[in-house]
Amino acid sequence: MVVSKICTGNYAAAYGSMRSRARTVAAYPITPQTFIVEHISEFINNGEMDCEYIEVESEHSAMSACVSASASGVRTFTATSSQGLALMHEILPIASGMRLPVVMAVVNRAIAAPINIWVEHNDIMPERDSGWIQVFCDNNQEVQDMVLQAYRIAEDKRVSLPMAVCLDAFILSHTVEPVHLIDQDAADKFVPQYKPTGPILDPDDVAAVGVFTPPDYMMECRWQTDKAMRDAVAVIKEVNDTFAKQFGRDHGGMIDPYLVDDAEVVLITMGTASSTAHEVVDDLRAEGKKVGLVKLRFWRPYPTDDLRKIAEKVKAVGVFDRAVSYGVGGPSFVEFKSAAFGLNLPVMNFIGGLGGRDVSLQDVRFMYEQLLEAAKTGKAKRDITWIGTRGVEQ
Amino acid sequence: MYEVRFHGRGGQGAVMAAQALASAAHAEGGYATAFPFFGAERRGAPVLAFTRIDEKRIYRKTQVYEPDFVVVLDEGLLESVNVVEGLKKGGVVLVNSTRKPEEIDVGIDTKLATVDATSVALEVLKQPATNSSILGALAKATGLVKIESIEMGIMQVFGDRLGPKIGEKNARAARVAFERTVVGESHGKRVLKTAEKWLPDVNNLPMGVAGVAMKTTAGAVGPGSFLENKTGSWKVFKPEYDEEKCTMCNFCWFYCPEGCIYRKDDRMEFDMDYCKGCGICANECPAEAINMVR
Amino acid sequence: MKLKELPDEELFTRGHTACAGCGAATAVRNLMKILGKNTMVVNPACCLLIFGATYPYLAWKVPFHHVAFENTAACATGMTRALRVRGKEDTLVMGIAGDGGTADIGIQALSGAAERNEDMLYVMYDNEAYMNTGIQRSGSTPFGAWTTTTPVGKVKAGKADFKKDMPLIMMAHNVPYVATASVGNIQDFINKFEKAKKMKGFRYIQIFTPCPTGWRHDTAKTIEIAKLAVETGMWTLYECENGKVKINRKPKMTPISEYLKLQGRFRHMKEDDIKKLQDWVTRKWEADEKYAQCRQ
Numbered sequence: 001m002v003v004s005k006i007c008t009g010n011y012a013a014a015y016g017s018m019r020s021r022a023r024t025v026a027a028y029p030i031t032p033q034t035f036i037v038e039h040i041s042e043f044i045n046n047g048e049m050d051c052e053y054i055e056v057e058s059e060h061s062a063m064s065a066c067v068s069a070s071a072s073g074v075r076t077f078t079a080t081s082s083q084g085l086a087l088m089h090e091i092l093p094i095a096s097g098m099r100l101p102v103v104m105a106v107v108n109r110a111i112a113a114p115i116n117i118w119v120e121h122n123d124i125m126p127e128r129d130s131g132w133i134q135v136f137c138d139n140n141q142e143v144q145d146m147v148l149q150a151y152r153i154a155e156d157k158r159v160s161l162p163m164a165v166c167l168d169a170f171i172l173s174h175t176v177e178p179v180h181l182i183d184q185d186a187a188d189k190f191v192p193q194y195k196p197t198g199p200i201l202d203p204d205d206v207a208a209v210g211v212f213t214p215p216d217y218m219m220e221c222r223w224q225t226d227k228a229m230r231d232a233v234a235v236i237k238e239v240n241d242t243f244a245k246q247f248g249r250d251h252g253g254m255i256d257p258y259l260v261d262d263a264e265v266v267l268i269t270m271g272t273a274s275s276t277a278h279e280v281v282d283d284l285r286a287e288g289k290k291v292g293l294v295k296l297r298f299w300r301p302y303p304t305d306d307l308r309k310i311a312e313k314v315k316a317v318g319v320f321d322r323a324v325s326y327g328v329g330g331p332s333f334v335e336f337k338s339a340a341f342g343l344n345l346p347v348m349n350f351i352g353g354l355g356g357r358d359v360s361l362q363d364v365r366f367m368y369e370q371l372l373e374a375a376k377t378g379k380a381k382r383d384i385t386w387i388g389t390r391g392v393e394q
Numbered sequence: 395m396y397e398v399r400f401h402g403r404g405g406q407g408a409v410m411a412a413q414a415l416a417s418a419a420h421a422e423g424g425y426a427t428a429f430p431f432f433g434a435e436r437r438g439a440p441v442l443a444f445t446r447i448d449e450k451r452i453y454r455k456t457q458v459y460e461p462d463f464v465v466v467l468d469e470g471l472l473e474s475v476n477v478v479e480g481l482k483k484g485g486v487v488l489v490n491s492t493r494k495p496e497e498i499d500v501g502i503d504t505k506l507a508t509v510d511a512t513s514v515a516l517e518v519l520k521q522p523a524t525n526s527s528i529l530g531a532l533a534k535a536t537g538l539v540k541i542e543s544i545e546m547g548i549m550q551v552f553g554d555r556l557g558p559k560i561g562e563k564n565a566r567a568a569r570v571a572f573e574r575t576v577v578g579e580s581h582g583k584r585v586l587k588t589a590e591k592w593l594p595d596v597n598n599l600p601m602g603v604a605g606v607a608m609k610t611t612a613g614a615v616g617p618g619s620f621l622e623n624k625t626g627s628w629k630v631f632k633p634e635y636d637e638e639k640c641t642m643c644n645f646c647w648f649y650c651p652e653g654c655i656y657r658k659d660d661r662m663e664f665d666m667d668y669c670k671g672c673g674i675c676a677n678e679c680p681a682e683a684i685n686m687v688r
Numbered sequence: 689m690k691l692k693e694l695p696d697e698e699l700f701t702r703g704h705t706a707c708a709g710c711g712a713a714t715a716v717r718n719l720m721k722i723l724g725k726n727t728m729v730v731n732p733a734c735c736l737l738i739f740g741a742t743y744p745y746l747a748w749k750v751p752f753h754h755v756a757f758e759n760t761a762a763c764a765t766g767m768t769r770a771l772r773v774r775g776k777e778d779t780l781v782m783g784i785a786g787d788g789g790t791a792d793i794g795i796q797a798l799s800g801a802a803e804r805n806e807d808m809l810y811v812m813y814d815n816e817a818y819m820n821t822g823i824q825r826s827g828s829t830p831f832g833a834w835t836t837t838t839p840v841g842k843v844k845a846g847k848a849d850f851k852k853d854m855p856l857i858m859m860a861h862n863v864p865y866v867a868t869a870s871v872g873n874i875q876d877f878i879n880k881f882e883k884a885k886k887m888k889g890f891r892y893i894q895i896f897t898p899c900p901t902g903w904r905h906d907t908a909k910t911i912e913i914a915k916l917a918v919e920t921g922m923w924t925l926y927e928c929e930n931g932k933v934k935i936n937r938k939p940k941m942t943p944i945s946e947y948l949k950l951q952g953r954f955r956h957m958k959e960d961d962i963k964k965l966q967d968w969v970t971r972k973w974e975a976d977e978k979y980a981q982c983r984q
Contacts, residue, residue: 023773026766052769057800061762064797067755068730068766074773076766094755099602160601199604201751201767203726203779206617208605210754213743216591220599227596404707405901436739437707437901592744605746615744617752620703623745628708644691648874649911651706651713653698668702672709672900673908686908 003181009172012140012179013079013105013165014039016147018049019187021194022077022103026054026065028084031117032173033107036079059084063091063102070100071209073200075151078102081169082109082123089127095162096131096225098209099198101154102162103147104132108271108322109169110355118356119169121270121323124299125331131225133163133232134299138274140179142251143167145243148182149251151191152239158231160197166299168322170356171272182247190246229301236298254303256295259285260310263292265371267318268307268336270296273352273359277320280364291368296332304339311340315375318367322353329384346380352387363387366394395448396538397458401477402467403628405437407525410551411467412443414529418539418547419447427452438628438670440475447538463536466490467511467524474627476586478502487580488535490524495578506580507535509571518567526552530568534575541572625652629671631686637661639683646675646684689882691874694721704747706739709907711897711914712813713739714871716784719811719895722881725750727780728771730764732794733757734786735820736813758793760785761801764808777807780885784811787828788818790894791854802861802890809884809891812854815899823902827852830922831965833953835902840956850968855894856979859928863890867927870896872914876925876936883929896923904952916947921973926980933983935976944969 007015014036017025027037043049052069056062059080066076080088085106095102110120124134133153137143143165150163167173182190199207213221237253244250256274259281260266269277274295284291294310296303311317317340321330328334333349340347350367353359366387374380386392398415402408409430416426424447431442444458460480466489471477478487478500487504490511498506511527519526526548533541545565553561592612600606607616614622640662647655647662654668655675664675676684699720706713712735720727728751731737737754740747755763764783771779785794790812798810817835818824825835825847832846840846858866865887867880877895884891898914900907917923918939925936944966948954957965 024766024769026762026769052773054765054769055804056762056765057796057803061759061765061797061800064755064759064762065766065769068753068763069770069773070766071753072728072767072770072774074770090756091759097602198601199606201728201753203728203751203776206607206749206751208617208741208746208748208752209602211603211605211741211743211746211752212738212754213603216593217599217603217743220594220596221603223596224599224601436705436710436735439705603743605741605743605752608744610744617746618701618749620705620740620745620747621701623703623705625703625705644694645874648691648694648718649714649871651708651710651717651910652704653700653702653717657696665702670708671907672910673906674709674714674910677908678911 003183004178005181006176007140007179008035008174008176009140009143009167010035010107010174011039012144013147013167014043015181016144017077017103018043019182019184020077020148020151020191021075022051023074024052024054024066024069024076025078026056026062026069026076027078027080028056028059028062030059030081030084032109032169033079033081033084033105035173036105059087060091063088063095066102067091067095067098067100070095070102071098071201073196073202075194076102077104079105079107081107082111085123085127086111092127092130092132099160099225099228100162101151101160101197103150103154104162104164105147106164106166107169107173108166116355117169119171119322120354120356121321124164124166125323125325128300128331131161131229132300133161133229134166135163135297136166136270136299137172138272138295140172140177141249143172144179144182145247145249145251148187148191149239149243153232153235155194155197156235157197159228159235161225161228161232166271168272186246190243232301233303252295252297254298255306256297257310258293258295260292260294262290263314264290265316265318265368265375266292266294266310266314267320267367267371268294268296268332269320270299270332271322273320273322276359276361277364280361280368284365284368289368289372291372302335302339307336307339311343311345314345316346316348316371316380318348318350318371320350320352320367324351324354333384346374346378348374348380349384350387351384357388395446395452396463397461398445398463398465399458399461400443400465400467401471401475402441402443402525403471404439404441406467407523408441408443408467410555411465411525411529412445414526414544414547414551415445415532415539416447416547417550418543421543421546422539424449425451431457440471461485463488463532463538465528465532467528470627472500476501476588478504479588486536488528488531490528495576495580498580499582499584500580501582501584501586503579503581505577507531507575507577509575511571514567514571514574518570519563526564527567527571530570530572531575534572535577541569544568624667625670626667629669631671631673631688632666632669633664633675634685634687635662635664636683639681641681643680645678645680649674649678689722689878691878694718694878697721699725699749700740701747701749704739705742706735707901709900709910711871711899711910712736712815714910715813715895715897716740718877719881720750722878723780723782723885726778727782728767729753730755730760730767730781730783732760732785732789733820734789736784736786738820757789759797760789760794761806761810762797764810765801765804765806768807781808782811783808784813786819787812787814787816788826791827791852799861802858802863802892805863805889807888807890809893812894813897814894815897815902816851817902819899819902828854831968832957832961834956835953845956846961858892859933862931863892864888865891865927865929867893868896868923868925869893870914870918870923870925872911873918873925873937880927902953905950909950913947913950916942916950920944920947921969922947924973924976926976928983931983933980935980939973941973
């Protein structure tokens with residue numbers, strides 16, 4: 001039976017971890033992630049979730065406990081945000097280096113300074129090269145569904161990597177919208193019982209996880225992890241299809257394109273800006289403008305091939321970044337330019353929504369207008385535009 | 395360009411020797427670099443250090459594969475390490491040894507010099523720190539740098555680290571060793587077997603470099619496999635055991651950091667394949683049944 | 689268990705690459721005999737990691753885990769909870785770390801795990817400095833000791849501060865078991881690990897393990913120095929079992945100069961500094977004794 005309920009993104013994430021039968025959760029509270037750990041605690045204390053909850057004293061210990069629990073053969077879950085993610089930073093590449101399928105919800109929030117609790121993607125951008133698969137959601141349904149899919153992807157033997165499910169602070173974490181909550185039987189059918197992907201810590205079958213490794217073995221080890229990330233692309237698509245078949249919801253795999261086939265210009269977005277842009281695209285289409293939207297779902301692995309195929313067919317591409325790599329532009333913009341290398345088309349970067357500044361319909365419309373202009377002239381007005389930033393030329 | 399490879403053990407100061415040699419060459423107006431084999435070796439374990447010397451700036455930051463000169467600070471290493479690996483034709487080997495060059499077999503025919511650096515160090519420094527003496531011998535055996543430059547290099551590197559007085563003493567040790575170095579030829583017959591290394595490719599390396607038990611062409615790996623590593627070659631002194639005096643108190647068995655003393659029915663057995671010669675067993679034996687001998 | 693009853697089988701094998709005369713190696717191979725095969729080990733960055741587990745070789749014959757430096761107790765928590773999920777609660781999880789990994793960078797995770805009374809044995813092998821990185825001062829380094837970050841210079845020489853009292857800090861966490869041990873006191877060592885093995889909840893044992901390389905002493909003197917540390921009062925052998933504190937050995941109060949003179953790290957110490965340290969030791973022993981009386 002399909003139950004639809006009005007709930008927050010935080011609830012959807014917590015619920016997804018329960019239905020995936022995470023057996024060890026180690027987490028530390030941080031705004032705006034707090035409700036995730038509260039919901040999980042409630043599930044456990046109400047007897048709905050059979051799980052060891054570790055009330056660690058920091059995010060560093062949260063990730064450490066998850067890594068070691070995963071290395072000891074159980075399914076784990078955690079959640080964090082911003083400064084908490086930064087404190088975990090040291091342990092993130094350890095999870096991927098050990099090839100442990102830890103799943104984490106990341107509520108994206110600005111990184112200090114200045115201290116700020118609102119949405120921004122600058123917290124996770126430094127983790128780009130940490131070996132974590134990263135998916136950005138634009139609605140609460142997707143948050144729940146992606147937690148379940150995350151276990152399927154991360155625990156696939158071809159992958160065996162940790163995965164982060166990202167949701168925008170407040171815009172998803174604290175906003176309620178209807179979510180089809182998956183029941184346990186259906187979840188069990190989709191996420192099978194946990195089988196470790198590699199050797200684990202077990203007194204009955206002795207192995208070591210995390211041994212000091214000399215140069216003689218490092219290149220091979222790194223290559224394997226790199227291959228796993230490359231192989232993850234196919235697995236992500238497979239899992240998306242399997243999910244769509246069972247639940248009737250297709251989130252799109254690596255990317256979710258909207259009205260791209262005949263589009264003259266497309267905008268690439270991540271997270272909830274995609275949702276807002278969706279509406280603007282409809283408006284512009286009604287006005288007869290050939291605009292499309294590419295919702296960039298997976299940030300790692302990066303959908304290089306999918307994006308290039310789209311770029312080959314359009315006259316201009318815009319990339320919206322809710323983050324900035326100081327002095328260079330938005331991280332997503334930089335990445336896309338690399339994917340589109342050699343293609344002769346204007347690419348414009350729009351940086352906006354930092355630290356919780358709203359991304360409005362007008363903002364998105366402005367971006368499309370700029371792109372349409374660039375498509376007409378064949379030239380971008382400027383490479384990087386800081387949306388709505390006072391005193392900065394638009 | 396000349397490349398020198400130092401073979402020593404952790405704690406013997408091979409790196410300082412390599413640096414002092416670089417300093418000596420630099421003092422002569424040349425360009426020089428010195429570096430250790432970057433690792434995490436403990437005191438007593440075989441280590442490597444390198445010096446490169448040239449008249450012009452040295453750009454390469456690679457490891458040394460074909461040294462012109464090889465310096466062996468610890469003769470015991472000849473048993474476990476192929477010290478002449480990659481040695482250039484016409485190269486020179488220098489060994490800290492009481493023996494004559496022709497008595498030493500490094501597996502190839504080569505110019506070889508010896509010096510009893512340990513005795514020199516004990517005489518001059520009152521301790522067996524051979525890393526300065528060996529540099530004096532290197533000056534004599536190779537002519538790579540002048541002994542006066544070696545003295546300067548030692549005073550600089552050792553002096554900076556350990557104080558000017560100790561620097562001067564070490565320079566004197568180098569001078570004495572310079573005088574006592576014997577240069578000759580060695581005709582090697584011994585077949586030196588380099589221990590095979592297990593180097594799996596990307597398809598065979600366990601995921602995440604997990605330490606799982608496996609039999610490989612190079613022996614066992616995984617849990618308990620350090621047994622493959624015979625640490626017995628580290629020792630200078632070894633325990634001599636008097637069964638008659640032993641009371642089987644088991645103290646030595648407990649205290650031994652290696653676990654290389656075994657309990658038999660009525661005696662203890664000492665496994666020299668692993669004993670590092672620390673001397674704890676002899677120091678703690680209440681019956682004085684153990685003595686450390688060279 | 690008596691010494692002669694300890695099993696022959698080594699669960700931490702020979703061939704490891706610890707320096708000759710390493711006190712930590714003596715501690716580890718013996719405590720593993722007591723804890724036995726049904727043990728999983730987590731160990732941070734420290735000497736023991738390198739000399740016991742350098743790929744592809746391992747001295748450990750039990751499951752071994754390394755994650756980072758400051759998180760031993762958090763990792764042990766993850767392991768012990770996972771074992772509970774898997775119905776293997778009889779398996780002992782041991783976190784074993786050096787003094788830097790415990791008293792300094794690891795104290796946050798340690799305190800958290802102790803406060804939660806996680807089911808684990810946490811062992812600190814105390815060699816009183818960061819030996820793995822080359823003998824730098826730690827919170828556990830004693831007053832006056834030379835290290836490479838407290839070098840003997842013209843203006844300052846040796847550590848200016850006193851050793852952090854970790855056992856007391858751990859006792860303040862009100863955990864089931866806190867004990868100190870020494871590689872020099874065999875029966876006491878065996879008793880404590882045997883006792884800890886049988887208990888549940890958070891257990892902490894701090895072992896005094898001399899380091900010839902870092903302390904600048906003759907490799908043969910490791911055990912002699914460990915014993916002297918106890919007899920001079922530098923290291924109190926005591927335990928706190930379910931809140932009750934017991935002194936296991938009353939020191940002879942041998943002057944600390946006997947202890948200091950065997951070690952190069954103290955060689956530079958002037959008389960007034962030795963006196964300062966002696967006063968500290970005397971006061972510490974008196975305080976330990978009184979503390980034990982209060983918590984009988």
